[in-house]
Amino acid sequence: MVVASVDNLADERSKAQFDVGAMKIVWAGSKHVFDVTDRMARIVASDPEFRKDNRTTLGRKELFKNTLRKMAHVVKRANELRLTEEEASKLRFFVDEPGYLDLHWGMFVPAIKGQGTEEQQEKWLPLASRMEIIGCYAQTELGHGSNVQGLETTATFDPKTDEFIIHSPSLTSYKWWPGGLGKVSTHVVVYARLVSGGQEHGIYGFIVQLRSLDDHTPLPGIIIGDIGTKFGSGAYNTMDNGFVCFNRVRIPRNHMLMRFCQVTREGNVCLSDVPKQMVYGTMVYVRQTIVSDASWALSRAVCIAVRYSAIRRQFGSQDRGIETQVLDYKTQQSRLFPLLASAYAFRFVGEWLKWLYADVTERLQANDFSTLPEAHACTAGLKSLTTSVTADAIEECRKLCGGHGYLCSSGLPELFAVYVPACTYEGDNVVLLLQVARFLVKTVSRLAAGKKPVGTTTYMGNAEHLMQCKSSASSPEDWLKPSVVLEAFEARAFRLAVACARDISKFSTPEAGFAELSIDLVEAAIAHCEVIVVSRFIEKVQQDIPGDGVKEQLQILCFIYALHLIHKHSGEFLSTGCITPEQATLANEQLRTLYGQVRPNAVSLVDAFNYTDHYLGSALGRYDGNVYATLYAQALRDPLNDTVVPDGYEEFIRPVLKQTMRLSRL
Numbered sequence: 001m002v003v004a005s006v007d008n009l010a011d012e013r014s015k016a017q018f019d020v021g022a023m024k025i026v027w028a029g030s031k032h033v034f035d036v037t038d039r040m041a042r043i044v045a046s047d048p049e050f051r052k053d054n055r056t057t058l059g060r061k062e063l064f065k066n067t068l069r070k071m072a073h074v075v076k077r078a079n080e081l082r083l084t085e086e087e088a089s090k091l092r093f094f095v096d097e098p099g100y101l102d103l104h105w106g107m108f109v110p111a112i113k114g115q116g117t118e119e120q121q122e123k124w125l126p127l128a129s130r131m132e133i134i135g136c137y138a139q140t141e142l143g144h145g146s147n148v149q150g151l152e153t154t155a156t157f158d159p160k161t162d163e164f165i166i167h168s169p170s171l172t173s174y175k176w177w178p179g180g181l182g183k184v185s186t187h188v189v190v191y192a193r194l195v196s197g198g199q200e201h202g203i204y205g206f207i208v209q210l211r212s213l214d215d216h217t218p219l220p221g222i223i224i225g226d227i228g229t230k231f232g233s234g235a236y237n238t239m240d241n242g243f244v245c246f247n248r249v250r251i252p253r254n255h256m257l258m259r260f261c262q263v264t265r266e267g268n269v270c271l272s273d274v275p276k277q278m279v280y281g282t283m284v285y286v287r288q289t290i291v292s293d294a295s296w297a298l299s300r301a302v303c304i305a306v307r308y309s310a311i312r313r314q315f316g317s318q319d320r321g322i323e324t325q326v327l328d329y330k331t332q333q334s335r336l337f338p339l340l341a342s343a344y345a346f347r348f349v350g351e352w353l354k355w356l357y358a359d360v361t362e363r364l365q366a367n368d369f370s371t372l373p374e375a376h377a378c379t380a381g382l383k384s385l386t387t388s389v390t391a392d393a394i395e396e397c398r399k400l401c402g403g404h405g406y407l408c409s410s411g412l413p414e415l416f417a418v419y420v421p422a423c424t425y426e427g428d429n430v431v432l433l434l435q436v437a438r439f440l441v442k443t444v445s446r447l448a449a450g451k452k453p454v455g456t457t458t459y460m461g462n463a464e465h466l467m468q469c470k471s472s473a474s475s476p477e478d479w480l481k482p483s484v485v486l487e488a489f490e491a492r493a494f495r496l497a498v499a500c501a502r503d504i505s506k507f508s509t510p511e512a513g514f515a516e517l518s519i520d521l522v523e524a525a526i527a528h529c530e531v532i533v534v535s536r537f538i539e540k541v542q543q544d545i546p547g548d549g550v551k552e553q554l555q556i557l558c559f560i561y562a563l564h565l566i567h568k569h570s571g572e573f574l575s576t577g578c579i580t581p582e583q584a585t586l587a588n589e590q591l592r593t594l595y596g597q598v599r600p601n602a603v604s605l606v607d608a609f610n611y612t613d614h615y616l617g618s619a620l621g622r623y624d625g626n627v628y629a630t631l632y633a634q635a636l637r638d639p640l641n642d643t644v645v646p647d648g649y650e651e652f653i654r655p656v657l658k659q660t661m662r663l664s665r666l
């Protein structure tokens with residue numbers, strides 16, 4: 001039985017029609033990134049300190065202490081190996097355990113870099129880099145998260161002492177959720193309402209020391225702790241998401257992050273000549289990183305489900321002969337291959353977004369704020385789209401693995417539990433889509449005023465054509481033409497956005513219309529985000545891509561991504577008149593053909609992710625395909641199997657059995 005499993009994946013690999021090594025480089029982004037990633041993944045996988053297969057069986061306290069041990073080991077190894085920032089960040093990634101280091105490096109440091117003055121950066125960044133202080137990012141409160149302007153914490157300037165007084169005026173103003181805050185961080189960037197001279201001046205970030213650097217006890221005026229156990233076993237419970245209440249805590253004036261707004265010794269508030277949304281910059285940065293992370297999480301789930309589907313056999317045999325691999329069932333393919341294609345799509349759009357972010361950052365430094373709204377809309381929209389799809393996809397992969405997918409040893413339940421809050425943190429996904437919709441409606445109304453759209457909305461400049469065009473697809477093959485596919489996506493997105501803008505104008509105020517039509521607006525926003533992903537994927541496959549058969553495989557995946565969306569949203573494509581029912585049928589026919597083309601390459605396409613068995617953490621997704629023996633070995637290691645007769649037998653099983661025996665004798 002075991003030998004048959006191993007043979008299956010070897011067979012699968014022998015069928016690949018492309019150069020897997022070359023695809024690994026495409027997936028990584030470059031040979032350099034591949035080398036770094038591969039080396040860091042192996043360092044983690046070969047170090048017993050980073051073992052993670054017992055996580056779901058540990059209680060919260062044990063689990064958390066275990067994470068602290070691993071984080072300390074990460075820091076030690078990074079120092080011993082003299083890792084660069086890039087290498088250290090990959091090392092942390094492959095440790096694959098949410099912990100305070102994520103927030104320290106992922107939000108505290110970027111907040112200081114983005115919002116601190118040069119002097120502030122010179123003071124705080126070396127301390128943070130050497131980890132002489134540990135920081136987190138506290139924006140959300142018990143009563144407000146999405147509505148940043150509704151935050152209640154105050155930072156009142158006291159000109160007598162040249163200090164800010166940080167205060168939590170109510171229970172709902174307690175900071176609530178920040179990762180790393182509960183038990184570890186010594187410092188925090190806290191977001192509060194700036195008050196000076198009796199006037200409010202908006203929300204800004206302030207660096208506050210939370211705990212003593214000598215004995216880690218909270219400083220005077222600070223009540224602090226963990227907010228409690230979260231969803232799932234193991235999962236995000238390795239993180240000390242925390243609460244904090246500030247009781248008139250005093251900090252020096254220069255602890256306010258003053259890049260965009262300065263408070264003078266006299267308490268005068270001087271706003272720099274920049275948009276006030278610059279203070280939201282850390283969120284834009286993190287949303288961009290979350291899009292890249294989505295492709296990692298999605299590809300990991302897909303890798304498990306594809307390999308297992310090649311191993312798993314059900315039905316289809318005559319006379320108890322060999323059964324059919326479940327990967328051969330068209331229904332399995334139609335659920336799995338679009339997810340495989342989405343993993344590649346998100347990888348490429350993530351890379352593009354990184355470029356966009358770098359570009360806007362460069363412009364901002366040169367005081368060019370023109371692309372800020374587009375950067376906000378793209379990061380918000382793509383964060384929302386990719387995390388929602390990924391969370392649903394992990395759950396779909398669990399179902400695709402049948403009963404065994406429900407076991408923690410499949411790796412999927414914990415992956416889902418760790419991943420699903422990505423739909424909420426860094427902005428609730430619906431709230432973020434409404435931001436995109438606001439941007440789209442503005443773009444449409446600017447069009448009417450003769451303004452030319454730029455960036456990702458450039459396609460809207462072709463307004464007349466997009467409102468009237470009818471798809472030319474007359475055969476399944478026509479759906480392999482980039483121009484045919486793109487036109488359908490652009491026309492659907494534009495028509496939905498225009499309909500929203502038109503309908504909003506029928507209400508007494510734009511605000512009333514926006515609120516009433518928010519369901520349609522969210523759909524228009526998704527359609528626009530899908531234009532971005534589809535067009536970036538098409539752009540990618542039109543480039544020169546080295547490696548035998550690599551480009552062909554990516555083209556297949558690109559069209560699977562696009563055509564499965566046409567199928568999924570066929571209602572919208574049809575109701576907006578972008579395609580006809582017959583054309584929808586042709587697209588489906590092509591999709592089925594494409595599934596057949598991916599089938600022999602599926603295992604190799606997930607091998608190209610280059611994941612170690614340690615990172616996958618799954619009995620079902622092992623590289624060698626040795627699924628059943630691993631499931632059995634892991635079952636035997638479960639704490640319940642420590643003894644043959646369970647603890648509690650004497651107390652709770654024997655009395656029941658005795659009672660039943662007595663009753664049956666009556």
Ligand SMILES: CC/C=C\C/C=C\C/C=C\C/C=C/C(=O)SCCNC(=O)CCNC(=O)[C@H](O)C(C)(C)COP(=O)(O)OP(=O)(O)OC[C@H]1O[C@@H](n2cnc3c(N)ncnc32)[C@H](O)[C@@H]1OP(=O)(O)O
Nearest residue numbers: 102103106139145146147148149277280289376425426427
């Ligand atoms: C590398 C490691 C990565 C990660 C770290 C590790 C782990 C990650 C795990 C967890 C960390 C989680 C952290 C957090 O969750 S931190 C808290 C995040 N909180 C949020 O995201 C709150 C969401 N809410 C908002 O962003 C705003 O409140 C919202 C945009 C919804 C509304 O803003 P506002 O109240 O100002 O109102 P509007 O009128 O809607 O907007 C006014 C104006 O401003 C423009 N805008 C809004 N946001 C931005 C932005 N970020 N950048 C630029 N411009 C922005 C908006 O479009 C409006 O423009 P206009 O229409 O022209 O007036």
Ligand SMILES: Cc1cc2nc3c(=O)[nH]c(=O)nc-3n(C[C@H](O)[C@H](O)[C@H](O)COP(=O)(O)OP(=O)(O)OC[C@H]3O[C@@H](n4cnc5c(N)ncnc54)[C@H](O)[C@@H]3O)c2cc1C
Nearest residue numbers: 137138139140144145146177178179421424425426427430
């Ligand atoms: C695991 C995790 C880690 C986190 N880490 C941090 C951290 O490090 N630092 C930090 O500051 N915060 C952190 N957060 C908090 C996070 O940023 C917020 O939870 C998030 O921004 C959502 O805000 P909320 O909780 O107020 O949701 P709410 O806004 O209360 O959302 C509740 C519901 O209301 C809907 N809704 C809200 N407003 C609107 C609207 N205008 N229109 C339509 N629907 C609406 C939402 O769609 C949602 O369905 C974390 C959260 C989680 C889960």
